[in-house]
Amino acid sequence: MAFDYDLxxxxxxxxxxxxxxxxxxxxHKVALAEEFRMGGTCVIRGCVPKKLMVFASGYARSMAEAKQYGWDVRVGKFSYADFQSKLKKELERLEGIYTKNAEGAGVEIFHQRAVVKGPHEVELADGSVKSAKHILVATGGTPFVPDTFEGHELAITSNDVFDIKKQPKSILIVGGGYIACEFAGIFNGLGIETIQYYRGAQILRGFDDESRGMISEAMIARGVSLHVGRDVERLEKRDDQIFVKATDGHECVVDHVLYATGRKPNTKGLGLEDAGVKLGRWGKVEVDEYSQTNIPSIYAVGDVTDRVNLTPVAIREAVAFHETVFKGNPTKPDHTLIPTAVFTQPEYGTIGMTEEQARDDRPIQVYTAAFRPMQNAFIGNDERVLFKLIVCAESRKVLGAHIIAPGAGEMIQVLGVAIKMGATKEDFDATMAVHPTMAEEIVLMKEPVRKA
Structure with a gap:
């Protein structure tokens, strides 16, 4: 059978x-359909604009610290409009690069929605039907607001937050995951009154407990009004603001309510079920170790599969898909020991097991160093950093690492290489320290603080 495209x-x-x-x-002959903007969540409404906002939000603190270091600093007012204008231009530039690189490789791009019509057919929004030997679903995830409370339509999500037209005076962020905590740090750093509700007992569920607690305390110390065990009962429009009634009776009035309570695989209306593709919880595309669905010609990679929802993972899955299907080299994407960073303020870098996961699995030793770094101690800043290693008591392999410090994301990337290679605690001990740095503590922790 002849197809319009190979993929x-x-x-x-x-x-x-x-x-x-x-x-x-x-x-190979390849086509791609994108209904919104090339670059997807990461480039247009996720990692990239978020990190640029993290940078912007950190300068007020940096200028205050510079003054304490002896600089004559005249702090001006942050221009939200100027930043937004420059951010928009940068995203347009990146979108153009994504489009140019794909077209330059020979990809035919359709800037419209496409839905699956069968094992080898997709239908575009203009009504045309295209055939392909293989179909790859890579539609990512999408944020959602639960409709279980009155006024839910007044809330915005992380898709909308970058389009706020003018700098708000106040914002309520609902959620306790990394997206919620990152935006709490961003808005607080920009001088905006920032309130955060999380219905659970502690933010950053699934991460290392000691690290979660330290980040929570630091966020509060920096000015975030964080409330755990609290959820929204009702939202109500009042002039240009939003009245919030919480489940515990707390009330507030804010300019915006940002819901960051999770994301779902973006499969609604894609025609997958009608085509026979098996979907799982929240609509995720069920795939095997090679990213293949139950329909042999249809594959899926990235957040739409709800495996590990990170941009570098989606890219690795895409490369593995190409190797498997088009190079005749069956390749499974490796989802083990993935270093990652949470761009809270302070920043959190992590790889491998949490202390809780490890102690339930085998005998372990825990090494930690929590201290005021030189830069903070000099100016009387009490904020501390944390370096933590989880070590198997039997094999001596480092099972997990957790860093809370400025630049933690940069450090965990490098540290991830050693841990991925199977480094032992003795390998760390044998490595010379770089002095004076915060990171030297990674190789200077000689005695465990506890065993489990």
Whole structure:
């Protein structure tokens, strides 16, 4: 049977573009459909704009510290409008690069919605139907607001937050995951009154407990009004603001309510179920170790599969898909020991097991160093950093590492190489320290603080 394309990709995010680009570069006929903007969540409404906002929000603190170091600093007022204008231009530039790179490799791009019509067919929004030997679904995830409370339509999500037209005076952030905590730090750093509700007992569920507690305390010390065990009961529009009634009776009035309570796989209306593709909880695409669905010609990578929802993982899955399907080299994406960073303020870098996971699995030793770094101690800043290693008591392998410090994301990337290679605590001990740095503590922790 003759097909219009060897591969048709639905979704122009990091995973979809990578798969399309390298497959086309290999000489195959490839098409890609994206209904919104090329670059997907990470580039347009996720990692990139968020990190730029993290940078912007940190300068007020940096200028205050510079003054304490002897600089004559005249702090001006942050121009939200100027930043937004520059952010918009940067995202347009990146979107253009994604499009140019894909087209340069030979990918035919359709800037419209596509839905799956069968094992080898997709239908575009203009009504045309395209056939393909293989279909790759890479539509990512989408935030959602639960409709279980009155006024839920008044809330915004992380998709909308970058489009706020003017700097708010106050904001309520609902949620306790990394997205909620990152935006709490951003808005607080920009001088905006920031309130955060989380219905659970502690933020950052699933991360290391000691690290969660330290980040929570630091966020509060920096000015975030964090309330755990609290949820929204009702939202009500009052002039240009929103009245909030909480489940515990607390009330407040804010300019915006940002819901960051989770994301769902973006499969609604894609026609997957009608095509026979098996979907799981929240609509995730069920795939095997090679990213193949129960329909042999249809694959899926990235957040739409709800495996490990990180941009670099989606890219690795896309490369593995290409190797498997188009290179005849069956390749499984490796989802073990993935270093990651949470851009809270302070920053959190982590890889491997938490202390709780490890102690339930085997005998362990825990090494920690919590201290005021030189830069803080000099100016009387009480904020501390944390370096933590989880070590198997039997094999001596480092099972997990957790860093809370400025630049933690940069440090965990490098540390991740050693841990991925199977480094032992003795390998760390044998490595010379770089002095004076915060990171030297990684190789200077000689005695465990506890065993389990």
């Amino acid at each position: 048709f990709v639905i979704g122009g995010g990091s995973g979809g573009v990578r798969a399309a680009r390298i497959t086309a570069a290999d000489g």
